[in-house]
Amino acid sequence: MRALLPTLLLLIAALAPSPASADSCAACHPQESARWQQSQHAVAMQIANENSVLGDFSGHYADNGIKAEFQHANGRFGLRLTEQGEAQQWNVRYTFGVYPLQQYLIDMGDGRLQALNIAWDSRPEAKGGQRWFRLDEPEQQIPGSPLHWRGVYQNWNSMCADCHTTALVKGYSADRDRYDTRYDRLGVGCSACHSQAEAHAEAAKSGQSLSAGLDLKARGAWLTGSELHPPRHIGEPSSTDQIQVCGRCHALRTRLSPNLGGQLGDEYSLNRLFAPLYYPDGRVREEVFVLGSFLQSPMYQAGVVCSNCHDPHSGKTRLEGNALCSQCHAAASFDRVEHHRHPLGSEGARCVSCHMPQTTYMQVDARREHNFTTPDPLTAAQAGSPDPCLACHQDRDRNWSAKQVSQLWPNHRERSDWFSVQRAALPVMKAFLENNERAPLLRASLLEMQAPQLAHEAPALVAAQLDSESTLLRESAWRAALDLPADSLAQFADKGLSDPTLAVRLAAFETLLQRRALPEESNEVRQEYERYLNEIADRPAGRTLKARYALLSGQSEQAERDLNLALEMDQGYLPARLVLSDLLREQKRFSQAESVLSDGLATQPGEAMLLHLRGLTRLQLRHIEPALEDLKAALQAAPDNSTYGYRLVLAMHHTGHRDEAAALLLQLTQRFPDDPQIRALQSQLQPKPVTAD
Template identity: 55%
Template sequence: MNHLITFAGLFLLMSVQPIMASEADNCRQCHIQIVDEWRTSQHARSMLPATPDNVLGNFSHVRFFSEDVEAKFYRQSDRYHVRLTESGQTSNWTVRYTFGIYPLQQYLIETGDGKLQALNIAWDSRSVDAGGQRWFRLDAAEHQRPENPLHWRGVYQNWNGMCADCHSTAFRKGYIPDTDRYESHFEQINVSCSACHARANTHAQAARSGESQSAGADLSARGAWLTGTLEHKPQHTGPLTSTKQVETCGRCHSLRTRLDQSPAGGLNNHYSLTRLQSPLYYADGRVREEVFVLGSYLQSKMHEAGVVCSNCHNPHSGKLLLAGNALCSQCHAAPSFDQPHHHHHPQGSPGAQCVSCHMPETTYMQIDPRREHNFTTPNPVTSRQSDSPDPCLACHNDQNREWSIQQMSFLWPEHRERSDWFEIQQADLPTMVRFIADQQQVALYRASLLEQQAGTIGRVAPKIILQQLQSPDPLMRESGWKAATNLQPSDLHGQAMIGLQDTHLNVRLAAFEALMLAGALPSKPTRVRAEYEAYLQQQSDRPAGRTLIGRYARISGDSAVAEQHFKIALEMDNAYLPAYILLTDLLRNQQRFVDAIASLNNGLDQLPENSSLWHLRGLTWLQLKKHEEALGDLGKAARLAPDNWLFSYRYALVSLRLGHIEQAQQAAVTLSEIAPDNPQVKALLKEIQAKKQNKPL
């Protein structure tokens, strides 16, 4: 029975069974070895019809229990079904597709309106010895209620909007926002040849006619690497590899936002890469949430040196080129590095493996360990300061951070801890500005820092933002325009048409949005407005997209449409903070204070520890002249966000106006610590002191 397949047998099965009639069959007429390698890959099995050849899970009337969920998996003829009981409600579902293959296989269920949803109970396809061959649950128990957006039928588990773009080839979402339905389609169900080689089909047709046409961008690794030792670094010889390879792989192996429906668009053009922001990354740049590989890799010395994906991975099978330390020894000479005098662990032990220290693992989806790709050395002091995992403690889990710091000093006394990203975030503003301007620094660090510090830089050093609008790197130009929302409209007039006519879509959209928010859009019509509206349409099946549409409608003067979309966003996700904030702002602006309070009450039911919502409700109570209620909420906001000077300032100011001088004095102590040079804070402190002494100002 297929649910008893072992890991070794799994790859045998993958190699001998035909995937399905596809463009790969055409390609195999010439590229036999490459296609046969691909057929053993995860890409080939990224998504397939739920047939006996493809389903690994045990559907022989087995039952699964977890908290308030019961599932019965069964098969009728060649169709696979799930009888699901949740919170006392029972429903029957048919599995349409398999999703992935190892170390787990998920199952897609059609729930109506063209929606495919990823079931929250998956099959562990590892061997029995590894703990597999079982059903297990992917989500937390609190997500099991259907109204929760993380429930398997919720917006964040929707295949059409969250998964399909990378698991199928030439996918078009086809979302219809007015009816909340999809008319999605793809050209190939899995990750096939043209997912990477954009003109593969044209190339194949030309070959059959005896002609020669390119299959797309040149993705091959060029040149060679001379191994490095302790005395000198590895050296690349020959022509450099095109950046297209990393961009092509990174298009899916990254956390990014798709900006249009281009079937094979480029990164930093048709896709916008997520920056190194919390909580996605730790403060030292280590991966925290499921952001995949590219954001980590772009931080690395490997990327800076010109190493590309296929230097380590077979791009068609997905397997590593060599096993264990032999892979790293292609460039880093084994006599120098694969020795106890370097790694200080018994030869052949887990601690002696290069990846244990330089590519530590994080497990996602319960059983899927994935390795870091920034190739750093263990930095236990920085790990402690940034609260990121210490690689040493992954093995030595009976020890603590202090032990790790001591061991590092003892075993590698000459080791100097270095974390460019962590250190620059602790620097003073002039140092940050110089870092952003320095094109020799990692671009992703510079872009992330610029966006992170945009508010302060916009006030103190606006020229550095304007300079980035002219950067040769589209990543920096995009971040420059995102930061430009903190500039004066007059600063942007000379840059407007340059940004709106940029060759990269991500930059044009960022420029349009910045100019729109600043009220500095030129009167001359441009194509970018249509591109921006198409981008909003592309995102409209998610709460974030609906919120952006609402903001756009409000700026365009249509408050009714704006309110409608903010509310739709909250129907999709009743804990989506930006929608609450923008809806509250709209209602307060219309003097609908009671409605604003009702909306904020809903928000605080979902997000009881969110300081911004407490602060907004406090301000709204003030507008209703409910002073004591306002004071309570403003105080709560200040306590929840002690580093936010504005929250403490407003709490102190209202306390003072209501005659609570001691409360105002206590809040002023916090203010004097976090914003000692702020002129508003200085004036308030002076007023409080005068009140205490009964002196006129």
């Protein structure tokens, strides 16, 4: 089946309606067009019909309380789906992807499309394919859950459409909570990457020359490197715009604006290397795709671009096997037993097995790491990330792989120190942040991770990054600046709000707004910020951010509506529940705040923050014993949170439980000897000496 995939793609693309721009482009670019026709880009999303549907719609599927009877008649596809005893009829409107799986989109009304949780495994039968299977976890994804196929996180308009169509306008109305989503064409057409392709084609008809969009060429050449000398690029540098264009979709990011075709920082903001998206050593954990991994790599730093390895039109790698890597890394040095220490032709002798280990997503879709690090079993064990050696040597353990690596490659020089620098002393972190040879994404992520400490102990370092040449660093610096004194931000405000990159302007506006340090002349950025909030308000995080903005603007009623809407989308979205409870407590609506927190604990039992806030709320209601029980449970759930202990001691002391308070205070003093609030509490509550008159 895998060998037949190009033929299958070509057949589907030829029979399905072709994008208009592809037709006009093919006249002058027949080879590129032919390769594109065989790509998964060309058939990323299609109208469900006889030519596009790969699944067996004469069959059925049943598993753990769910039953699907697939239907196909008169060129239409659908299913009768039974969940928790309730049967409903659904019509399939579009196909989504082709290999190694194909999903199906259901029209829910209100402009919403949802991705069905039962997909078709399009791999060959010999590899376990040609079957229906579930994408979700049966015991967790039940109707009403945000992760259920009808839930907010399986919504096509906000989660998927951007990268499976060309020139998408999401068209979300935050006021009406409805979509009017539009696009130029289904699938990833020419103008998805070549933004001026149609104008370029029209100009060519009249003999004129007009650029097709950004410069996406890979230029120059690479001189192969050995174990002693890395590969070297000669000639004109390749265009960095290519990484921006590919990265717009091959990344986990947040859309900033409805405008199309801009640079990454103007159209999207890239997610940083935070848990649980990434492991602490930078390895990919969740489904974050490629860009965040690649931007960490020494290959990116050296000037490698996507098309050095991938044909941009077919999407395939330019060469097979180790020959791809040998374009730059001389086979005589690397593709030999003395380097990889495995038999030639074995899985262990493949460059990608060690340097691009794979993770399987969506049950069947194996994707490779793109940070190209050297296996480091000791760091992987500390970070809890997968050990590449154990992917093959499944009968071994981490101790074995660590010993093997240290014995076989004792002097290897390319192991990453990203894991250790996050835990290093301040001087080491400062040196890392100030080193322009370090990947900007690593430095930006560190800046945000350590923002409170850096802002307190090295404020000049944070301020210096506001002037960085890197968009990533300037954006992260403005987020980290939230912990700088408000009066120190004034000198940077105008520069931040007039930054050429939208992501930086939005980050500056948000920080200045929260620190109440916005200049009066910020209306233009305010309008950009409000458009951004409306763009992301179709998800719980966006609604919550919109509510925070309303609160800071004195619109508490609007904030409450937005927070309730966020919780309708996802009852388990903790930030929305915390902000709503704070709002209600601020308005002295303590009974309602208690209900909001109790509802949260029903879905997230044992959540320390909810327990702690409910305890404080119950104190306000004079429900003393339940309040103390909550405060104790919160400290038990989060024993390293000294603030929880501090407030529990005060609560016990002031409600007559003074012996208990004194005992707990002694424990806290021993556990947190340098904590200033614990020491102050000890001074405040210790018995005063009795003096003689």
